[in-house]
Amino acid sequence: MQGFLKTLFADKYTLRAVAFCILAALxxxxxGAAPFAGLLLPAGLLITAGLLAKK
Amino acid sequence: xxxxIITTFLTASVEWVEAYTIILAVALSIGWPRALxxxxxxxxxxxxxxxxxxxxLTLIPSLAVLQFLIGVFLTxxxxxxLGKAIARGAGLKKLHNEDAEFANLRARAEIHEASAAWWIGxxxxxxxxxxxxxxxxALGVQTHHxxxxxxxxxxxxxxxCAMGALARRPLSKVPENTIKFTVGCGVxxxxxxxxxxxxxxxxxxxxxxxxSLFAFYALGGLALIGLYQRKPHIPGIG
Numbered sequence: 001m002q003g004f005l006k007t008l009f010a011d012k013y014t015l016r017a018v019a020f021c022i023l024a025a026l027x028x029x030x031x032g033a034a035p036f037a038g039l040l041l042p043a044g045l046l047i048t049a050g051l052l053a054k055k
Numbered sequence: 056x057x058x059x060i061i062t063t064f065l066t067a068s069v070e071w072v073e074a075y076t077i078i079l080a081v082a083l084s085i086g087w088p089r090a091l092x093x094x095x096x097x098x099x100x101x102x103x104x105x106x107x108x109x110x111x112l113t114l115i116p117s118l119a120v121l122q123f124l125i126g127v128f129l130t131x132x133x134x135x136x137l138g139k140a141i142a143r144g145a146g147l148k149k150l151h152n153e154d155a156e157f158a159n160l161r162a163r164a165e166i167h168e169a170s171a172a173w174w175i176g177x178x179x180x181x182x183x184x185x186x187x188x189x190x191x192x193a194l195g196v197q198t199h200h201x202x203x204x205x206x207x208x209x210x211x212x213x214x215x216c217a218m219g220a221l222a223r224r225p226l227s228k229v230p231e232n233t234i235k236f237t238v239g240c241g242v243x244x245x246x247x248x249x250x251x252x253x254x255x256x257x258x259x260x261x262x263x264x265x266x267s268l269f270a271f272y273a274l275g276g277l278a279l280i281g282l283y284q285r286k287p288h289i290p291g292i293g
Contacts, residue, residue, distance in 0.1 A: 003182045007188075008128060014131060015131065017134075018127070018131055025250075025254070029251075037251060038251060038258060038264075042268060045133075045134055045247060046271070046275040046276070049141060049243070050141060052137075052138030052142075053141035053142035
């Protein structure tokens with residue numbers, strides 16, 4: 001069961017980092033800079049992958 | 056659809072290679088018939104989970120909610136695989152070595168006891184298969200090609216079984232990290248695409264954006280590997 005949950009939801013650190021990236025992109029979507037959400041989310045996720053690599 | 060099938064095939068290949076190592080180690084203790092029985096029981100559980108997962112997801116009435124949920128699950132999966140592949144590519148973590156995994160398994164005391172060995176085989180295949188399950192269900196339901204995705208996973212299983220039957224030893228020559236890096240970029244591209252689309256964002260290049268997202272993650276990942284290789288890594292710092 002633990003393996004199943006970890007496969008779906010990852011660890012807390014990854015979950016928080018991905019949630020932060022999505023919320024930041026969502027916030028940007030509701031501003032005048034909405035077209036940049038398509039840059040912000042991939043950039044945020046790449047930074048997250050980079051941070052996970054160093055963890 | 057082709058991208059989803061290739062991604063599923065590659066994900067499954069990596070996981071089945073790891074599962075094969077476990078079954079090989081178990082088979083040396085309890086024989087091939089019982090080891091394959093443990094693997095078969097795990098595959099049955101995975102097949103039931105795939106049907107159940109696909110059914111539950113198709114019950115979600117809103118396409119946007121379904122797309123968002125699948126996007127989040129794929130992103131959580133892809134970011135971990137890409138992170139691991141970057142760490143291993145840069146030498147921050149040891150490369151996954153099937154020979155070492157096999158030796159570790161054979162060194163475990165409980166693998167020499169029949170029922171414990173059976174459970175090691177069953178749990179091992181089930182845990183490795185859960186990631187395949189996630190990709191098959193998520194990509195299959197979202198692209199409306201669950202059967203094609205499941206077939207890609209089964210094709211990967213057939214290839215690994217054939218390689219295993221020929222090699223009769225752990226498949227340590229498979230370039231696991233390169234495949235993990237590619238899959239991480241691919242899965243992350245699908246996840247990013249569907250999350251933003253479900254939130255109302257219109258990608259300027261439509262579906263072709265997936266290729267540019269893949270290129271972005273691949274080039275970015277390679278740049279991070281280069282960056283980390285240049286920086287001396289001090290354990291415990293950074």
